[in-house]
Amino acid sequence: MRILLIHSDHLKYQTKSKTRIAEKISEEEKAGEFINALVVFTAVEKEDEAKPEEIAENAVKEIIDVFRNVKAENIVIYPYAHLSSSLSSPKSAKTILTNIESKLAKMDLPVSRVPFGWYKSFEVSCKGHPLSELSRSITPLSLPKEEIEEKGEKSQFFILYNGECTDPEQFDDFNQDMKKLMDYELGRGESSGEEPPHVKLMREKKLADYEPSADVGHLRWYPKGRLIRDLLSDYVYTLVTDHGAMPVETPIMYDLADDAIRVHAEKFGERQYRMGGGKKDLMLRYACCFGAFRILSDSFLTWKNLPVGIYELSTYSFRLEKKGEVVGLKRLRGFTMPDLHTVCVDLAQSMEEFQKQIEMCKKTGEDLKVNYEVIIRTTAEFMQENKDWINHAAEKIGKPVLLEILPERKHYWVCKMDFAAIDYLGRPIENPTIQMDVESGERFGITYIDSEEHDNHPIILHCSPTGSIERVICSLLEKSALDMKEKAPMLPLWLAPTQVRIIPITERHLEHAAKLARELRNAHIRVDVDERPETVGKKIRSAGGEWVPFVIVIGDRELEGAELTINVRETGQKVSMGLQELIDIIRLETKGMPYRPLPLPMNISRRVNF
Template identity: 45%
Template sequence: MQILLIHSDFIEYETKKSTPVAEKIDDDLKKGRMEEVLTVFVAVEKSDEDKIESAASQTVAEIKKVTEQVKTNRVMLYPYAHLSSSLSSPKTAIETLKKIEELLKEAQFEVKRAPFGWYKSFTIKCKGHPLSELSRTIRIGEEKCVIVLKETEKQEVVSEALKSEAKATSYWHILTPDGELLKPEEFDFKGHDNLKKFVNYEIHKSRAVDKIPPHVELMRRLELADYEPGSDSGNMRFYPKGRLMKSLIENYVLEETAKMGAMEVETPLMYDMNHPTLKKYLDRFPARQYSIEADKKQLFLRFAACFGQFLMNHDMTISYRNLPLRMVELTRYSFRKEQSGELVGLRRLRAFTMPDMHSLCKDMEEATEQFNEQYNMCINVLSKIGINLSDFEVAIRFTRDFYEENRDFIVGLVKTVNKPVLIELWDQRFFYFVLKFEFNYIDAMDKASALSTVQIDVENAERYGIKYIDSTGAEKRPFILHCSPSGAIERCIYALLEKANMNSEKGIVPMFPVWLSPTQVRVIPVSGKNLQYAEDVASKIEVNSKCRVDIDDREETVGKKIRDAGMEWTPYVVVVGDKEENEGNIMVTIRRESLPNKPANVKMSLQELYEMISKEISGFPYKRHPLAMKLSARPRFV
């Protein structure tokens, strides 16, 4: 049994459509609302099937404990299959949910239960206190019941910076390209819908997930990624096509940092929590850590590459001639113990892949120059990945002193993107940085997710004992820039999927950039006798364009093969039959030029196709397709 417990101001739902396994319900169950309630999302699992009574009883015991903690006797039971990938049969699920409802009513709780097997819209408002988002895994064995508390306040390692962040007073403004600094209530958001959503998200800090975003279904249907039930929440499995996309983005970002002169390094995954230097840094970084114990040491899993790179910098001999000095590491993985109610799909994870570049600069002038250069690099990197300026909103955060001394520089950043940005201003510095920006993607759920970021760090050179020798032979402390050109790689894929979904709703055919598409060209033979010719065509395309080509040799109709290629967002689909064999030309469906239900079919020569594909993928990393060229030889992952 998996349960997610949300202490809510209210929850309301409405059934929309029944599924084949839907329970029969009366009209009064088609809608429901409760206020001042503990909402319990429930997934009944296969392991519960022969233990319904005990599973229901133990689940009720856990619900009772939480109701006592949050002081409510009102419970909404909501079946929620997304909590598990090992679900029970529908019959068992309905029986178990009804048993939980019955036991709660016997215990004098006011209970409502949303119906099983129906598509439902729902709205929930989480109260947001420390116990308002909890989850439990309930395992019933032959002799005992094991309860896994996924969020345990007593065991959580929380940095002083995170505590300070909760107490910090933020002053929010909108800064326009003309340099006008306005309070949000003074700004006209007409034509800036996403900025308005971003401002609301940041000011109200509602991170909890109340709906499953569209990318979750897409990442599974496209066989890119999925939840891993054998790991902690927020740790994903990546299938071959998803791993391919990840590795291409990783290689691209590392190449862009190399062009800037960054040296790639590799550092450990875990560090001593009581190391004097690291302990101080932990308390200045606003993140929750995973902690483990080994050899009587308390260790933490890194949440960025800062630790290893800074310890390396400390041991280096650095001259002013070496500055700015840049180092980069692609962390696979970084770990942050995000709160369970915030975890969903690829948007917010506990283990993620992060390109992390640090630049040592001789003074603030050089630091701001590098900041501006990296700001522009981040815009370019996201654009090449497929996330354009119009797709994200900018946040710039700084102290009041820094703004007053560097106002023209900050306005220049806004002019670069040529649109208003959100400003967060602090009277005093709570963290190690004085200036920071993020590019934030706003998804279909109106949630914001930070992608690229750069920070100017004014503390850690002193803390880690990092120094350089200036032209007079004196030792100096550098300023340090922290830069992630793309943000987490998983989050880039999330943004691409969410963008594709929103494009689809606007009548735009969804697709990935061609260089990132797992299959770039699919060749479809009209019949078995055209298979050899299809293989020849595929081989020529692969060699001459250096792209990923596959062949749909399955015993399906041509129409189904074409539809399946479309469902996989294949950029180029080539159909070859007797006519193509005889004429030597090919018919190509070009996805980027197609409309829904109106494919763009173009007759061309193979040479024309080579040139078209090469133009799209030139300058980007290339990797072979990880799956067999023929679809009939491929396994299914989902």
Template identity: 45%
Template sequence: MQLLLVHSDYLEYEVRAKTRVAEPIPELEKRERVEEVLVVFTAVEREDEKDASGVVERATEEVVSVFKKVGAERVVLYPYAHLSSELASPGRSVEILKGLEQALGSRGVEVRRAPFGWYKSFSLRCKGHPLSELSRKIRAPAREEGGAVKKKSKALEAEEKAESQFFFLDEEGGLVRPKDFDFGKERRERENLRRFFVYESEKRRAVDKVPPHVELMKRLEIADYEPSSDPGNLRFYPKGKLIKSLLEDFVRDSIAGYGAAEVETPIMYSTTHPSLKDYLERFPARQYSVAGKEKKGQEKRQEKRQEKRQEKRQEKVGQADLFLRFAACFGQFLMAKDASISYKHLPFRIFELASSFRREKRGELVGLRRLRKFTMPDMHTFCRDIPEALQEFKKQYELCIRVLEGIGFSAKDYEVAIRFTKEFYEEAYEEAGGEEEKEEEGGANKDFVAELARTAGKPVLVEQWDERFFYFVLKFEFNFVDALGKASALSTVQIDVENAERYGIKFVTADGEERSPIILHCSPSGAIERCIYALLEKAYLETEKAGAGGEGKGVLPMLPLWLAPTQLRIIPVAERHLEYVEEVLPLLSKIRVDVDDREETVSKKIRDAGREWIPFVAVVGDREVERKTLSVTVRSSGAKGKGTREEVSAAALKERILAAGLRGKPFRGLVGSYRLSERAKFVGA
């Protein structure tokens, strides 16, 4: 079933003529006008006939969900065959539409159904807010043999049934419904917020177009798909590995500087571990399974003597009993369970740069945006109670802002989402006793959430759940919106009120009692690979070619200087100038410098340096050798294909480059030979 949902001021239609499959209708129903309506244009498909009740159930949930979110007063089901080329038979279509009409009515929705099989003239006026035009593809639930619907995990069922509402939270802390939110004269700047909201509310994650960063990651020799591996597992070339390692170094230093101790935990765990069984339900079918059971000694000896029976015995081993971690939570929680923790140690922080594995849906995998194998900085903070957790949450919110700024993102480059349960937002948690415990300060938690928006300095998107279906009561994300309008979370912090008890993590209070702590999950940067994706997309968006109507800034694309694989390229005009270049190189320590000594023209070498986004390019000819200088083009100060050029000494150039963004950042040396003639090419050779 295909649905097109349009929230309208009114819908007006009039029957003109019948087709050969027209259903009989009374004269009064041949003309209608309905106001404040959600118009649901509907095409029933051939596939729907196999499980009509399942399709009706799913469609009802979708329509009711949108109906509530947009605040419509009534629904009109409008048969619209043009939405599909695989239509169901007319008779079955009418049956299914009537079933959907009845199901909506039973949910308390005022619903009308336009007649099926008639040519009709119609007009409507779409309200034009971000949720006013939505589309949905409805499929029946998967069923087991015998017709029973396949059971889902309790967590997934709860998540699907959970009702949530979106709002915008302004800088003053006021909640505004999406249809009432005023983008105002700053609409252009807030267009990203609108696109983010549409992406979140529609929940359409499938890739329908390749984003620009995919071509860039290949051309810049950062990363590429690995055909011999599982989709979503990429290969990183030397330049990409360098960028990735530098980001890891920076995030590691930032978290350690915040006061967290680095640990290392296994990448695989038993599915039968008591604490992990329930946790696995949170991410059903997303983990990689690994066969971990060993066969008994007698069976092994029998296998050696009877190799022909090997396959049969392997089938009896059973399903895999290990899984690859999809987060670092498991290992860190199991480690914390065995630790002796006092109230004096709190807040207690540990972290890991974890290689994690998550079997994301294949249709959602693309480039560096969504992977199945990724590197996630994961910090967990153990707090004595909610008030302390809120204090820590605010500090980590600010930590995330600093980390993203250090990587190369300003507040204008991402949109803030804050998500919480209704109970958390409307009530202040009571602090538990304890003579050493701090008294709760402030009022309701809504004041705390409002303060987060004020810190962001711009409106933020809010999602409020009616009930808690997951382990957290409050979380935020900083989301990057790319050139195609797809959003990806970078930084995030969550307040977890469930897992300490699940894993048996305790701390000793001042009274000598054991109590379960509150846990904060924090990733200050998000996945390292996703940071590279966002940097590439940001560079694309800032070029003069990006965006409809010339929305780009007209600057030359580049990575932050500290992440550039080559920060300075020296181009000798002729071979006789290489001797001077070799004399200059020792004066440029702590900078990644290479030399283009290939037998190419100077103009081609300069073009190639531009295609590699090299920030500083120095040309050395007779004049520079005589004056002991370098003629340098600075990419960051150029626009529309040209950088600015200046003549400086090697010492002055080094100081210029260090001051331009290298101080305070981690440094790693050049990868491969500094001479391009001795360097292998991985792409486009």
């Protein structure tokens, strides 16, 4: 918001004609005169819409401050659009201006407001002393931090284990990761000041890199990284469709003129990308909720349909995170999140579905070989009424779970469960999540017909069974950095860009190498051939650097016999076996996991060095 403050001897105005957005006024409001008045010319801006309350409060503070300083007798709020080129909607402007007026009136200050949306003539005579002309930009940020945080009491934390609810201070049967998670949640994590290793790894392994020509927190993905993303996408797709969800795809931007969209968007405050462009004020989605809810509210749902899940992978979701918070794959401004929304008839059904989704989230940890620690967050009220259910949820995890109890409901959910991997530096990477949403059904006008033919608003579960794709890759890389202390780091076999590398010793072994490669490729194994004229030692080393799980050297011996010598990265051993045996081993280990072919030239010498 921009304001221009003029300390005037007098202000006179007269309304002339209405504009399209004029407010209704009484006869006596059509003209006015004020003596010794502080005139506040005010333009409400687009960005103010996110935090109207804070803006009004800050404006009031600023006005009172100047008012007392100049010792005026009146305050006049004067809507004056010409102070800004990025105006808010007239509706928000009226709301904010009225709000400022009533706040000042409540403090018994002599305040008046000139009508909004009229063409007016006016006369103002400025006193001309040093403080008589001031301009200010009002932002929600100028509100001191402590005052924002004052609202709401603090959460309480407990450890849930074996049906017991214990004070974290009293509990000592922790695994290391849970201890780290708890320290972090309770705000007593210590930091070593190191860089998270995944950032170096994602670049070194040519998976992804920063893109300086985009905004902060948007990445470029190289073929190997893109392959891993695609495999993970395939994985989640199969997982959720196996659970009965229906995939959809929805737009990435939404019109803020829709009230439901705007209110849901405001949950994110300033962390949104806004777009102008034409007459519409648009936001970029920060999750798939918007599109999913719009589909659901336009659908005809009956109790017989429910529970029903719709699924979308958000390539991309956008969140305008603070610059200093954006890091590698852990925190981005553009990210890809699997997002499942499950519509349930009531709390009871959503609680039942919730338990199934816990199983699903747990399974992703097993399939990805990532250890999750779990936090259940709930409102005090929900906890009170559903103790057994929460205990049951915690028991499913099979190890101690952190429980956060919030005194009041601050968000759209009453209960959520977060699964976090612990990174190399001992900090959580929040991955899968399940949330029980009691608000959006009503807000988005989503209804279903129950068996008595009444319309009802459903409870909606939000679930991301893996968390964002980027964070999954982040967890995998962080884990491999931890592994590095003890053994050769690697990705799960089904995600390894190259699963088998063949190294021919000399030119005369090339043909045989190519033949083996063809056979492996036909067996749906990602295989490549390092036919560069380098020494065997060097090629072995370079395969090691790429974390290739199986390496086969082809020389005269292999030309003669059927047995191959295979370097197995996992064990660090050289094993002798036939080709079919290798194929069987790989098939067994990647069973049930998605496959995509190698997205790179099979010959190493033809590869681009990104």
